[in-house]
Amino acid sequence: MTELAKRMKTAEPSIVRELYKVWTLPGMHSLGAGNPSLKTFPVKEMEEISKQIYEECSRDHSMVDAIFSYGVTEGDDPLRKELKKRYMEYYKNGNPKTDDLQIFTGAQQVIDLTAKCFLNSGDVVLTEEHSYSGAISAFWGYEGKVVGVKTDEEGMLPDALEEMLQKEEHVKLIYLIPTFQNPMGIVTTLDRRQAIYDLAVKYDVMILEDSPYFELRYSGEYVPSIKSLDKTGHVIFAGSLSKVLTPGVRLGFAIANKNVLAKLTVGKQCQDMNNPGYNQRIAARYIENYDLSAHIQDCCTLYRSKRDTMMNALEKELTGKATWTHPEGGFFVWLTLPSHISGDEFTRYLIDKKKLITVCGSAYRPDGSDVNAIRLNFSVPSEEEIQFCVHLIREALEEWVDKA
Amino acid sequence: MTELAKRMKTAEPSIVRELYKVWTLPGMHSLGAGNPSLKTFPVKEMEEISKQIYEECSRDHSMVDAIFSYGVTEGDDPLRKELKKRYMEYYKNGNPKTDDLQIFTGAQQVIDLTAKCFLNSGDVVLTEEHSYSGAISAFWGYEGKVVGVKTDEEGMLPDALEEMLQKEEHVKLIYLIPTFQNPMGIVTTLDRRQAIYDLAVKYDVMILEDSPYFELRYSGEYVPSIKSLDKTGHVIFAGSLSKVLTPGVRLGFAIANKNVLAKLTVGKQCQDMNNPGYNQRIAARYIENYDLSAHIQDCCTLYRSKRDTMMNALEKELTGKATWTHPEGGFFVWLTLPSHISGDEFTRYLIDKKKLITVCGSAYRPDGSDVNAIRLNFSVPSEEEIQFCVHLIREALEEWVDKA
Structure with missing residues (x-):
């Protein structure tokens, strides 16, 4: 191949975009999404x-x-x-x-x-x-x-x-x-x-x-x-x-x-x-x-409930084991793991052992360095799925501690 | 404004794209288009x-x-x-x-x-x-x-x-x-x-x-x-x-x-x-x-007739006054004017005096330099319009020669 421009030589597909290809595999659970719920589309x-x-x-x-x-x-x-x-x-x-x-x-x-x-x-x-x-x-x-x-x-x-x-x-x-x-x-x-x-x-x-x-x-x-x-x-x-x-x-x-x-x-x-x-x-x-503001309020009603479910699940399952942000809106929670846990390794473990997709914190780091955090999405999964997925994270965390 | 990147400092809107704003003015004729005929859209x-x-x-x-x-x-x-x-x-x-x-x-x-x-x-x-x-x-x-x-x-x-x-x-x-x-x-x-x-x-x-x-x-x-x-x-x-x-x-x-x-x-x-x-x-x-190939053949029937009309009009109006390419397809004819005529000035003259839009040859020159040529489009105008516009070019050319 003719030599690439300098800017593109090391360019790789974004981790998040590449996940779209993985999570259509059968049996996968996901808190990895970045998109709105299909249910909100008019x-x-x-x-x-x-x-x-x-x-x-x-x-x-x-x-x-x-x-x-x-x-x-x-x-x-x-x-x-x-x-x-x-x-x-x-x-x-x-x-x-x-x-x-x-x-x-x-x-x-x-x-x-x-x-x-x-x-x-x-x-x-x-x-x-x-x-x-x-x-x-x-x-x-x-x-x-x-x-x-x-x-x-x-x-x-x-x-x-x-x-x-x-x-x-x-x-x-x-x-x-x-x-x-x-x-x-x-x-x-x-x-x-x-x-x-x-x-x-x-x-x-x-x-x-x-x-x-x-x-x-x-x-x-x-x-x-x-x-x-x-x-x-x-x-x-x-x-x-x-x-x-x-x-x-x-x-x-x-x-x-x-x-x-x-x-x-x-x-x-x-x-x-x-x-x-x-x-x-x-x-x-x-x-x-139509009334876009009213539509957005309907979206908020749906997402508020999902957000609350995730907050409750995190509190129930992970209190004392991890910390997390408390979003007043949007789609995401940032979960900080104990400092000795690699976000990259934990994310891989969740996919391999729990069939659960989340996104490793390093995907959001300008220097790409590993960090003891993962991003969780609550806009797409159902409330039952949110509860189940947070439980999977708890299991993985406990296994991780046992492993260490 | 914060200093622009070097690549954008001298960047200006493309002449062709900017023409889209001019040719919706009332009474304008145009051989300036680059687009297909609306009539072909299924x-x-x-x-x-x-x-x-x-x-x-x-x-x-x-x-x-x-x-x-x-x-x-x-x-x-x-x-x-x-x-x-x-x-x-x-x-x-x-x-x-x-x-x-x-x-x-x-x-x-x-x-x-x-x-x-x-x-x-x-x-x-x-x-x-x-x-x-x-x-x-x-x-x-x-x-x-x-x-x-x-x-x-x-x-x-x-x-x-x-x-x-x-x-x-x-x-x-x-x-x-x-x-x-x-x-x-x-x-x-x-x-x-x-x-x-x-x-x-x-x-x-x-x-x-x-x-x-x-x-x-x-x-x-x-x-x-x-x-x-x-x-x-x-x-x-x-x-x-x-x-x-x-x-x-x-x-x-x-x-x-x-x-x-x-x-x-x-x-x-x-x-x-x-x-x-x-x-x-x-x-x-x-x-x-549907049958895309058949659709394209219908498009070709329409455009072939327009192309022929433009070729006939050019021959009738401009023989001995200019030369032009003889396209076997596509949308465009390249009209070369006598060597002493500036394509930029002639294009401006056509717009100002004849209300006719064409595109100056310099728009297609990597160095942007003036050239004694203009681009004519035949995919969009009707056959009557093509004949009329080519006649306007003849008029402008004759006036130009008189002017000189």
Whole structure:
């Protein structure tokens, strides 16, 4: 094979994405998912909208054009309009004079293109201590150096962040999932958000606020986004319809300064030109004709119960044996094992001996190093399955202690 | 704004993509399109398939999963199976032992990811003398140096190619659209294909064969792909459903050595994870349940007539005033103006004075330099419109000569 580019020589498929291939094997249990429950997808409503759209195509050529031809890279107008109303006006993200909202292929594409726009080879991205593996891979893909910053249950520590901003040369980006973080399930407090934003301005570093879960809150109080604090254009807000509508539409969006969006647009032209018209129009019509907020509340009711079941199961099975985060929303719990247990080995043991898939903590470490922690998902499994899987973890932990 | 990465500092939106915004203005005529005719889209058939899919979702959870959840990055199995039958088995692209076919977001994403996988900053991509602007931009996006190689009506000249392979350091990629080239409308002869492939092997350089138009042949004889000559894994074949089904599904594919595909997959995970399930299943079912070859023959009947109309109009209006290519398929004619006329200025004149959109030749030049040529599209306008637009070009040419 012709020599690969430096950036791709050591690139391997993400562990999490590769798990999709394993967990369809018969008899596997899983707390490894990262996706929403199929039960939340408004399939009937989308079927209804789809019928309308095809019906309109039969009498309106401009609808055929919108659905089946190429479209503008910035996104389909009706969807942009609905998302602006919700995410810019209602949630107060972005300054309407200087900022705008554009459609991308999931928040994932916003991450990739932000990296493309800001990272020269060797430039540094600072992330929470454990962070989304798909983002870390994207930063590596542009030869970024990804460094985790000390993080506790209230988010990234501003002092630790400032230390890194002083120590590391060429820091260009702070990547954060401040609300219901993946993998830790934590929420960055408002004070921390403000402090982190102030540091970004002080050191002239961009913040990429990745927030696909923020509307899935099951308890506690709403915390405004970092983007809502942004007065200087330093924050790119990446949102997604994957968790509140369906991942299958592959629709996300960015709210950012117009000059930043112009550059992301150039990148998107090269990657995929535009999102499919059908998917954009289905999503727009859903928001126009149905009540997305009410739908999200229904999702929250389902997930709240699952979250509670997992919290109760962990308390019942693992008190004194491990510690865990207490998420107020999102999909994930971060389980910290006794310090002598390798997360990598324990994850492998769970798969081999218990037929249980979880994700090893190292998958979320910018340096890929082993850590005594695993990520548990509660959005996908049934409550019975959650209880059973947590029991399997208890068994494995007890066997592990006996083994040692 | 925080300092941009070097690769993005001078990046501007593609001229062609930006035209989409201009030509919706009232009263504009256009030979500027790059897309297929709306009339070719099998909307009724897709409506029928869509109904079936939603109906199946109501009784089969695995269908909900396939359509609305995340999917594997490599692509939905039913679509891969259909495309392999057609493009690997029937058209003999790729060795079934060493090669495979995977789904991407248009051929565009294959281009972007090929660049990502093979180009270090400053590495060279050799293209036909005039080439697809969206590919040139993608190569620039990884700081590639793009160099056009002398090309005539039979394709890129092998001698000129070898000269460049010797002269330029770090050539990593030869990018070709060998069949119904964009923008020139030409077909690379089989002898040239073999000679170019042999040079790629000799100098260990990858070939990216971008072939979205090859099935749209209106006259002349089928020429086997470069990929079908590939014995060494040096050729990546990028195909697309945009021109034979609809661009709106945003579906393309790559046929390449499995090791190359593994790297493209890592890149795709970072960019957009996977294509939307709905779009993939609609396309798969269309190929399963309908006759794609017959559909393409219908498309060819429509386009052949438009091509003939454009050829006749050019002959009638511009004989002795300009020269043009005689495409046997695809969407484009390359019109060469008298050598003293600037393609950039003439294009601007056509828009301002004749309300006619064409694309200036410089949009397809790796060095962006002005050239006495413009690209004409015949797939979108009606035959009456084609005749009228060619007449407008004649008027503009005559006024230009008077002006001088």
